[in-house]
Amino acid sequence: MSGHGTPIPMTSHRSGPLTGVAEVPGDKSISHRSLILGALSVGETKISGLLEGEDVLDTAKAMQAFGAEVVNHGGGNWSVFGVGVGGFAEPDNVIDCGNSGTGVRLIMGVMATSPITATFTGDASLNKRPMARVTDPLALFGTQAVGRSGGRLPMTIVGAADPVPVRYEVPVPSAQVKSAVLFAGLNAPGKTVVIEKEATRDHTERMLAGFGAEITTEETEEGRVITLTGRPELTPQEIAVPRDPSSAAFPVCAALITEGSDVLVPNIGLNPTRAGLYYTLQDMGADLTFENMREEGGEPVADLRAKFSPNMKGIEVPPERAASMIDEYPVLSVVAAFAEGKTMMAGVKELRVKESDRIDAMAKGLRANGVTVEEGEDWWEVTGLGIDGVPGGATCESFLDHRIAMSFMVMGMGAKNPVSVDDGSPIATSFPIFESLMGSLGAKLERT
Numbered sequence: 001m002s003g004h005g006t007p008i009p010m011t012s013h014r015s016g017p018l019t020g021v022a023e024v025p026g027d028k029s030i031s032h033r034s035l036i037l038g039a040l041s042v043g044e045t046k047i048s049g050l051l052e053g054e055d056v057l058d059t060a061k062a063m064q065a066f067g068a069e070v071v072n073h074g075g076g077n078w079s080v081f082g083v084g085v086g087g088f089a090e091p092d093n094v095i096d097c098g099n100s101g102t103g104v105r106l107i108m109g110v111m112a113t114s115p116i117t118a119t120f121t122g123d124a125s126l127n128k129r130p131m132a133r134v135t136d137p138l139a140l141f142g143t144q145a146v147g148r149s150g151g152r153l154p155m156t157i158v159g160a161a162d163p164v165p166v167r168y169e170v171p172v173p174s175a176q177v178k179s180a181v182l183f184a185g186l187n188a189p190g191k192t193v194v195i196e197k198e199a200t201r202d203h204t205e206r207m208l209a210g211f212g213a214e215i216t217t218e219e220t221e222e223g224r225v226i227t228l229t230g231r232p233e234l235t236p237q238e239i240a241v242p243r244d245p246s247s248a249a250f251p252v253c254a255a256l257i258t259e260g261s262d263v264l265v266p267n268i269g270l271n272p273t274r275a276g277l278y279y280t281l282q283d284m285g286a287d288l289t290f291e292n293m294r295e296e297g298g299e300p301v302a303d304l305r306a307k308f309s310p311n312m313k314g315i316e317v318p319p320e321r322a323a324s325m326i327d328e329y330p331v332l333s334v335v336a337a338f339a340e341g342k343t344m345m346a347g348v349k350e351l352r353v354k355e356s357d358r359i360d361a362m363a364k365g366l367r368a369n370g371v372t373v374e375e376g377e378d379w380w381e382v383t384g385l386g387i388d389g390v391p392g393g394a395t396c397e398s399f400l401d402h403r404i405a406m407s408f409m410v411m412g413m414g415a416k417n418p419v420s421v422d423d424g425s426p427i428a429t430s431f432p433i434f435e436s437l438m439g440s441l442g443a444k445l446e447r448t
Helices: 028-039 054-065 101-111 132-139 175-185 203-210 245-257 276-283 319-324 326-337 349-353 358-368 402-414 425-429 434-441
Strands: 010-013 019-021 042-048 069-074 077-083 117-121 144-148 152-158 167-170 191-196 215-219 224-229 238-240 262-269 287-296 299-307 340-346 372-375 379-385 419-421 444-447
Touching: 010 402, 019 434, 028 042, 028 054, 028 077, 028 101, 028 175, 028 203, 054 069, 054 101, 054 425, 101 117, 101 132, 101 152, 101 175, 132 144, 132 152, 132 175, 167 175, 175 191, 175 203, 175 224, 203 215, 245 262, 245 276, 245 287, 245 299, 245 326, 245 402, 245 434, 276 287, 276 319, 276 326, 319 326, 319 340, 326 340, 326 349, 326 358, 326 379, 326 402, 349 358, 358 372, 358 379, 358 402, 402 419, 402 425, 402 434, 402 444, 434 444
Parallel strands: 019 262, 042 238, 167 191
Antiparallel strands: 010 419, 010 444, 042 077, 069 077, 117 152, 144 152, 191 224, 215 224, 262 299, 287 299, 340 379, 372 379
């Protein structure tokens, strides 16, 4: 599947029990950062379990364009021969980041404090997304950015020839913005400080420390204060990428709403800044358990077992949990449709500026399938119809958004009538084996 080519309409039919082991892909956030930090090290970084979706492959190509040697050994095993902090070369061509907001924003940060110029573009969806939230703080280092109106791609970044360290308070919870500033701080002298009022996923901080950067995190009255000392020599690592909790959300949620299901999803990363969905599902009464909890590569990992859960109840999701599950609200809203009562999701305005306006996209599709949704600028509420109450039967627009497409495919597995999406091709950006994996568990998906 390609998120850049011909649309692929897809339909999901009500399924029998989903059973078996769901071997979901590697974590996308850690995969991006493994390639980037490998490129910023001196020597060979070895990566196993890399997610080989289009988003991550675009980041691998970008690292090559900036001068790193990136080798695919097959089977998710890769090597990156890095050029060191400040060692990026100016790319010969435009950097195409496809559908990946994470990729483009992190890479902008990495090159922002080197005296080179690069132009970035993406697919139709990415080129509509605002970049000022990253380019504004990067300007504090001395970086210049010239793009289309509204701070949109294509955009040229002129790196700072004489960067200065910055102190930056992130205005809204965003791991992408935080990470872009920290990556820019790597090649600035002195200490770069990032303050976040609400903690977001901390893979960047964990991995920077693992590669040998001097980085500290302190909880203060201001919030979470992260201090990075610039111009370290990063040491190459061997990284085993845990499986992606955001991808695991789809087989887990499908099992909860499909009668007779019992699905095991092994080796899932359960970083506290990423696991909010699973605690929320448990709060709703889902039969979801963590087995074999352990730590791998500095990240907590467990096997998730999800079983059919016919008696789930709607809840108010704690707003402070939003940052730890921001990508999972679309599929959570599907589960909420099969619960009893109302599920309120607040503090989620970040969803308005993802690959699509995810609140609007899900609300339109849910309503078309017979579910009542109320929404505001930073909240939405789904009124559940019970485990056998969702009519289905509609075709939903995916808005070139992989999570919207997969969420409606999950919905069709439990609805009375099939649910379709106009274009499932973007699924390849994050979960290229989605169709085959769900099919192996017993789901009935077809390209139409």
